[in-house]
Amino acid sequence: MIDLHYWPTPNGKKVTIFLEETGTPYRVVPVNISRGDQFSPEFLKLNPNHRMPAIVDHEPKDGGGPIGVFESGAILFYLAEKTGKFWPQDLRSKYEVTQWVVWQVANQGPKLGEAGHFRRLGDREGDQSYAVRRFTDEANRLYGVLNMRLRDRRYLAGDEFTIADVISYPWTVNWQAQGQEIDEFRHFKRWFEEVGARPGVQRGLAVGADLATDNSKLPPEEQERIRKILYNQRAIPVAD
Template sequence: MIDLYYWPTPNGKKISIFLEETGTPYTLKPVDISHGDQFTPEYLKLNPNHRMPAIVDTEPKDGGAPVGVFESGAILFYLAEKTGKLWPQDLRTKYDVAQWVIWQMANQGPKLGEAGHFRRLGDREGDQSYAVRRFTDEANRLYGVLNMRLRDRRYLAGEDFTIADIISYPWTVNWQAQGQDINEFRHFKRWFEEVGARPGVQRGLAVGADLSTDQSKLAPEEQAHIRKILYNQRAIHLPD
């Protein structure tokens, strides 16, 4: 059984989509990042980077002790290997998939996240126009990378749906908030609509829909408290 430590963000939804697509049994373990659950001593033992998601496999393939994994890319590699699904193992396709999983972790996720962050920030922290322009343009570049890749293939690694598609899709759902127009990228748009129509993807996106709160409806002091938890974090110091 897989214990999924989760909150309904794009990174969390990568894992819930895989589990729903493959019919892998799992138990949901909510990690409310707006209330600081990711900083508890218990969670830090599982994920020292105090981020979400993470998993614990209580029944690993080797029959040994439970296995914990953090970082969404590593989790998808682990689950695909465990289930034998959505990661073809012939030499060329295997590394075609791997490079796009790592591309998402190193490029798409961080840059689209920054685009959304600075575009939401407004002028609360002073003039953000350069940061908004910088990351909106970088987001546009990355949508162009996907569009170019998908011009002559159905999915990112060829004709089969894989973890490369699963890891990339959730970050594109909020394309409007990232300042993009997907009509500019017709090959990407075709892929986006096809992946989004998959029942397993839809089920994965819906996981935990009842957990999150519309922060815009909270009192200003509550919003400020959540921002303090989520942003401008510094190192956790070791106890004396």
């Protein structure tokens, strides 16, 4: 059994999509990031970077004690190796997939996240026009990378659905909030629609729908409290 420490964000949904696609048994352990659960001593033992998702595998392949893994890319590598699914192990195919997983965690996720952040921020912190333009343009560039990659292949790593597609798809669901128009990217749009139609992907996206809240409907003081938790974090003091 896999314990999935989770909140319904794009990074969390990467893991639920994989688990649903493969039929891997798991249990959701909610990590309410608006409440600050990610800073609890218990969670910091799983992930010292205080970010979800994280998993605990109570039945690892080596037969030993439970194994904890954090960071979505590492989690997908671990689960793909455990299940033998969506990560081919012949040398060439393995690294065709691996490089796109690394591309996602190093480029797509962070930059699309920044685009969404600054576009939501408005003028609460002063003039954000440069940041909005900078990250909206970078998001556009990254959609272009996907579009170019998919012009002559069905999926990111070739003809087969892999963890490269699993990890990249959730961050594209909110393309409108990132200031993009996907009709500009017809090869990407074909992939987006095909991946989004997979039953396992749909089930993975739906996990935790009952947990999410619309922060924009909360009182202003509550919105401010949540922003202080989620943004402008500094180092956690370490006892001598």
